[in-house]
Amino acid sequence: MIFAIAANGNNLSALVNQNFGRCEWFCLFDTKTHKNLFIENPANQNPEKAGCDAVEILLGKNVGIAIAGRFGSKVADMFRRNNIQMVIPEIQQTVSEITNQIK
């Protein structure tokens, strides 16, 4: 299972972004290999449909669970249709805190 975490920066101490579509980086965490891979979100400056483009990128990476502070309604609808789980942490956490919880 690959987790996608919306992050503010490309390191493990970055905070989880409060907005899924407009985050700058995604951290892809593979539960099998325990490896982190940071990819840039090319859609974060789009005037509209930033979230939808981001979803499509993540679909191409076979992501199973997405983590962010908030999901827009279009994004939530797309994730539900593609059977991908969405997770919203209630407290501000860093990427490494999240990955430690998953392990």
Next chain:
Amino acid sequence: MGRTKKDRRIQMAPHFSGFKPQGVQCKTGDDVCINFEEYEAINLCDYELLTQAEAAKLMNVSRPTFTRIYESVRRKIAKAFLEGSSINFEGGNVAFADWYKCTRCKVTFTLPVNTDKLCPFCKTQVISENN
């Protein structure tokens, strides 16, 4: 008897219960009550900037019905602003989209179809429905 209203689907309820006007000594007039479907209409149309047709589809109602809901909330907000009355969020004919909670990990999440009700982080089954 009038026809019963169809449930409108909303993603999440507001996490606070309303607004109060500033600097009003004594209450003037009645409170304005905005129900959850109207809150969701404002959210979809004016915060997430969807068109009314797209928003209607997400809420599982027809486009004309959505326009009616949206119009009613705009009038209520205008009334509250001009008369200085407080706004309460309550009631409405709504069905919440499925979100679940794990109290141990402090996360809110959705579940993929045809899976057990497990928290994605700690894999325990103690999760509650969130609404």
